Amino acid sequence: MITVDPVHSIRYVGELCLMTPYHYLVTLESESHWTHILRIDMNSPDLLIREVKDPSTMGIFRSLNEVYPIGASKPNSRYMGEILRVENMSEVTRLQQEREFRFFSQDEIRRLELPGNLAISKPSPYSHNIVAYMERPENQIRVYSLGLSQIRDDV
Numbered sequence: 001m002i003t004v005d006p007v008h009s010i011r012y013v014g015e016l017c018l019m020t021p022y023h024y025l026v027t028l029e030s031e032s033h034w035t036h037i038l039r040i041d042m043n044s045p046d047l048l049i050r051e052v053k054d055p056s057t058m059g060i061f062r063s064l065n066e067v068y069p070i071g072a073s074k075p076n077s078r079y080m081g082e083i084l085r086v087e088n089m090s091e092v093t094r095l096q097q098e099r100e101f102r103f104f105s106q107d108e109i110r111r112l113e114l115p116g117n118l119a120i121s122k123p124s125p126y127s128h129n130i131v132a133y134m135e136r137p138e139n140q141i142r143v144y145s146l147g148l149s150q151i152r153d154d155v
Contacts, residue, residue, distance in 0.1 A: 001048045001080040001132070008076050009036055009051035010155055022047055024155050030113040030147035036155060037144065046142055050080070081130035083118060089135035093119045101131075115144040 004012050013036050016022050022038040025046075029035075032054060038047040086092045093103055102122040104112065114120055118132040136142070 001050060001083065001130075002077050003050045003052075003080055004077045006052055006055040009034060009049055012077060013038065013049055013155055016047065016049075026149050027152045027155060028115075028144060028147040028149055033113045033147075035115075035144070035146060042141065045083075048083075048144070079129065081121075081132065083132040083134055085138065086133045086135055087137070089119050089133050092133050096121070096131075113146065115146040117143070117145040 002012075013024055016038060017024055021040045021044075023040070025037040025039045027034055027036050032052060034051045034053065036049040036051075038049065093101075097103065104114075104120045104122060106116065109116055109118070109120055114132075115134075118134050120132040121130050123130055134142070
């Protein structure tokens with residue numbers, strides 16, 4: 001997952017599609033975010049490019065750019081973290097909590113407009129990145145529970 005400042009996502013997606021084997025798949029629209037899904041194939045990880053609609057909305061992930069001087073002066077995009085496929089999300093989150101991982105509650109995930117079918121760790125105090133877990137069988141298609149699905153001509 002990567003977060004992109006307002007009005008940068010379309011150009012960012014275009015550059016990724018030009019410079020990598022990724023292709024635009026779909027955009028998920030929630031109340032305050034667009035999340036563009038890029039995919040190579042089912043054997044490669046997806047890229048989720050998130051853009052906040054309102055430039056005045058900072059939120060936890062956009063404000064993390066201010067932590068580092070380089071991020072503050074070049075805030076176009078920020079790596080958020082990885083989504084890992086697991087077979088038993090409850091067990092994985094329990095084990096990670098024993099290792100002092102903290103997770104967003106489902107209510108917090110809804111407020112942050114992140115996919116509801118993920119268990120998402122709170123940002124690391126060291127790297128400020130997250131780790132998310134998605135429970136699904138290996139041969140099942142990846143679906144992100146978030147907003148209205150649309151294929152945008154401008155993307």
